[in-house]
Amino acid sequence: MPEATVPFKIFRYKQGQNAGHYDTFDVPIDEDTTVLVALQTIRRDQDSTLMLRHSCHHASCGTCAMLVNGREELPCVVNVLDLRSSPVVVEPLRNIPLVSDLVVDMTDFYARVNPADRPYVRHSEFLPWAQTPDGIDSYSRFENCIECGACVSACPISGTDPDYYGPAALAAAWRVVEEPRGRQPQQALNWVDNEKGCWRCHVAFECTEVCPSGVDPGGKIMALRGELSKQKLRGLFGFGRR
Amino acid sequence: MKNFHALIVGGGGTGAAVAHDLALRGLRVTLVERGEVTSGTTGRHHGLLHSGARYAVNDQESAIECIEENLILRRIAPGSFEENDGLFVAVTEEDVEYSHAFIEGCAECGIPAQRLTAAEAFRLEPNLSAETILAVRIPDATMDAMRLPLRFFASAKSNGAEIKTYTEVVGITKRGNTVRGIRVMDHATAKHYEIGADIVVNATGPWSGQVAEMAGVDVPIRPSPGVMLALRGRLCNMVINRMTPSGDGDIIVPQRGLSVVGTSSWVVDNPDNLGLPKDHVQRMYDEGAKMIPRVLDAPFRAAWSAARPLIGERKADAESGRALSRTFKCFDHADEGVEGFVTITGGKATTLRGMAEATCDVVVEKLGLEAACRTRETQLLPFEAYYT
Numbered sequence: 001m002p003e004a005t006v007p008f009k010i011f012r013y014k015q016g017q018n019a020g021h022y023d024t025f026d027v028p029i030d031e032d033t034t035v036l037v038a039l040q041t042i043r044r045d046q047d048s049t050l051m052l053r054h055s056c057h058h059a060s061c062g063t064c065a066m067l068v069n070g071r072e073e074l075p076c077v078v079n080v081l082d083l084r085s086s087p088v089v090v091e092p093l094r095n096i097p098l099v100s101d102l103v104v105d106m107t108d109f110y111a112r113v114n115p116a117d118r119p120y121v122r123h124s125e126f127l128p129w130a131q132t133p134d135g136i137d138s139y140s141r142f143e144n145c146i147e148c149g150a151c152v153s154a155c156p157i158s159g160t161d162p163d164y165y166g167p168a169a170l171a172a173a174w175r176v177v178e179e180p181r182g183r184q185p186q187q188a189l190n191w192v193d194n195e196k197g198c199w200r201c202h203v204a205f206e207c208t209e210v211c212p213s214g215v216d217p218g219g220k221i222m223a224l225r226g227e228l229s230k231q232k233l234r235g236l237f238g239f240g241r242r
Numbered sequence: 243m244k245n246f247h248a249l250i251v252g253g254g255g256t257g258a259a260v261a262h263d264l265a266l267r268g269l270r271v272t273l274v275e276r277g278e279v280t281s282g283t284t285g286r287h288h289g290l291l292h293s294g295a296r297y298a299v300n301d302q303e304s305a306i307e308c309i310e311e312n313l314i315l316r317r318i319a320p321g322s323f324e325e326n327d328g329l330f331v332a333v334t335e336e337d338v339e340y341s342h343a344f345i346e347g348c349a350e351c352g353i354p355a356q357r358l359t360a361a362e363a364f365r366l367e368p369n370l371s372a373e374t375i376l377a378v379r380i381p382d383a384t385m386d387a388m389r390l391p392l393r394f395f396a397s398a399k400s401n402g403a404e405i406k407t408y409t410e411v412v413g414i415t416k417r418g419n420t421v422r423g424i425r426v427m428d429h430a431t432a433k434h435y436e437i438g439a440d441i442v443v444n445a446t447g448p449w450s451g452q453v454a455e456m457a458g459v460d461v462p463i464r465p466s467p468g469v470m471l472a473l474r475g476r477l478c479n480m481v482i483n484r485m486t487p488s489g490d491g492d493i494i495v496p497q498r499g500l501s502v503v504g505t506s507s508w509v510v511d512n513p514d515n516l517g518l519p520k521d522h523v524q525r526m527y528d529e530g531a532k533m534i535p536r537v538l539d540a541p542f543r544a545a546w547s548a549a550r551p552l553i554g555e556r557k558a559d560a561e562s563g564r565a566l567s568r569t570f571k572c573f574d575h576a577d578e579g580v581e582g583f584v585t586i587t588g589g590k591a592t593t594l595r596g597m598a599e600a601t602c603d604v605v606v607e608k609l610g611l612e613a614a615c616r617t618r619e620t621q622l623l624p625f626e627a628y629y630t
Contacts, residue, residue, distance in 0.1 A: 055285025058544035
């Protein structure tokens with residue numbers, strides 16, 4: 001049974017239009033309704049032309065990331081009533097090219113992340129202890145990065161400098177350094193050691209703030225800087241590069 | 243050779259595999275999907291690469307199909323799976339009783355199965371219930387439900403297939419009784435247009451009844467949703483299954499930093515309106531905790547529903563018995579007097595490649611082509627290649 005009707009104010013844009021605008025839809029909501037389910041309800045019952053990306057519905061694929069009330073979120077795990085807002089404002093990610101409505105084009109995102117050459121999943125692992133139940137916040141696995149683009153959307157440098165690799169790509173590079181699994185850590189370090197890479201970050205930590213998976217891209221960028229600085233110091237004192 | 247144009251409706255795992263298969267056979271391929279790729283049933287499954295063991299007692303045809311495809315996918319999609327195997331755990335005497343038929347069934351289907359004592363099982367999985375009596379290790383694995391199909395899409399694209407997302411079918415065009423193409427709405431530009439084709443493949447899973455109706459043919463589909471529950475934290479390394487005949491809440495699949503408990507089953511009319519029954523979510527907790535008690539105190543991440551395509555018997559099949567397989571179904575609607583239109587539905591994520599092979603064999607035969615399937619030995623591109 002619906003417990004409330006909540007207005008959703010949604011960014012709309014179709015290719016060929018001069019500018020975007022906002023449409024408002026009233027959506028019946030119950031205590032379990034997520035923002036994603038509300039958007040699907042609009043698509044089903046009110047406007048079948050509404051475009052949005054979604055796939056797994058449980059924060060595992062990263063497809064649905066968008067702005068909910070101005071903040072990068074995965075709408076599949078945002079409960080509407082928990083927001084306590086009327087209207088709920090929904091917009092596409094920033095700093096990633098817009099296709100239409102809430103849909104962004106991830107081509108450029110992957111073009112930036114791919115050179116890190118990170119493995120996506122662990123082929124096999126048996127942990128000798130239980131990694132529970134504190135949740136994924138309590139330990140760091142790069143696989144937690146679901147490539148949703150939230151960090152890039154929130155990053156002030158990605159918004160102003162198109163040459164910047166961005167937080168997702170740099171976190172991926174650190175993953176290769178921290179746990180190479182057959183990859184080339186020095187190659188990853190060399191790749192980020194420049195003004196488009198880890199030295200461009202202004203340490204705003206907006207990326208870490210919005211990451212829905214606890215990857216901490218800001219911390220990973222600092223780790224890259226630390227490792228490169230250590231190598232340079234070793235070089236100064238004649239120990240050569242690792 | 244005439245460059246035949248095949249048009250696929252539906253951008254889930256099945257459509258992806260059909261596009262890849264037909265592109266490799268040299269056809270011109272266009273796929274349309276009304277939303278994002280894998281936004282229907284495909285993206286929402288629990289991420290299990292089946293060993294087939296789940297079906298080894300009651301449905302050996304499915305079991306054999308699963309173990310064959312399991313091995314093929316590991317070969318053609320390296321890097322897509324966490325290959326930690328799976329356990330079937332017995333926590334009651336009834337479960338232990340079932341384990342005999344289970345191990346026998348696995349042997350009959352060619353599924354490697356290794357019986358473990360409780361102590362051996364605890365060494366692999368420290369979170370298992372203290373009630374565990376024994377376990378059987380089988381070659382289950384886990385996958386990313388979206389990124390494996392993306393590799394099929396990526397490979398299809400590199401072989402010339404055109405993948406048109408946000409392109410919704412609004413009608414099917416026929417000349418006489420032959421399907422000649424489709425009418426679509428492009429949601430990115432808000433424009434309608436037509437796409438002509440020599441053959442149309444309906445790969446829309448639980449939506450296949452709706453699409454078939456546009457062509458004036460019968461696909462008796464009932465969308466059958468199941469509930470899944472994602473918990474934060476990795477409760478297990480391996481896929482944990484309950485040693486029972488298939489039931490609610492009988493599996494826990496680790497997905498990187500999450501653990502997914504599945505699933506239940508009911509029937510709805512509209513695949514776009516599934517709902518999320520509260521008692522089903524509770525059942526995931528109750529049944530999951532019988533295998534791994536910490537299910538009860540792991541932090542909640544998400545609960546959701548996904549619709550399986552449950553298929554009944556068509557009038558034409560009852561008469562001809564032509565359905566290709568009991569595990570999935572490929573219908574050539576020529577038997578209802580409509581040419582140029584084929585439906586593939588049913589099956590499971592693990593068997594997407596095999597379903598596509600069977601469907602594409604029908605497609606090339608209908609077009610009078612001789613072009614063998616090449617997907618068994620063709621390694622798939624990385625998923626990122628879909629975007630870049």
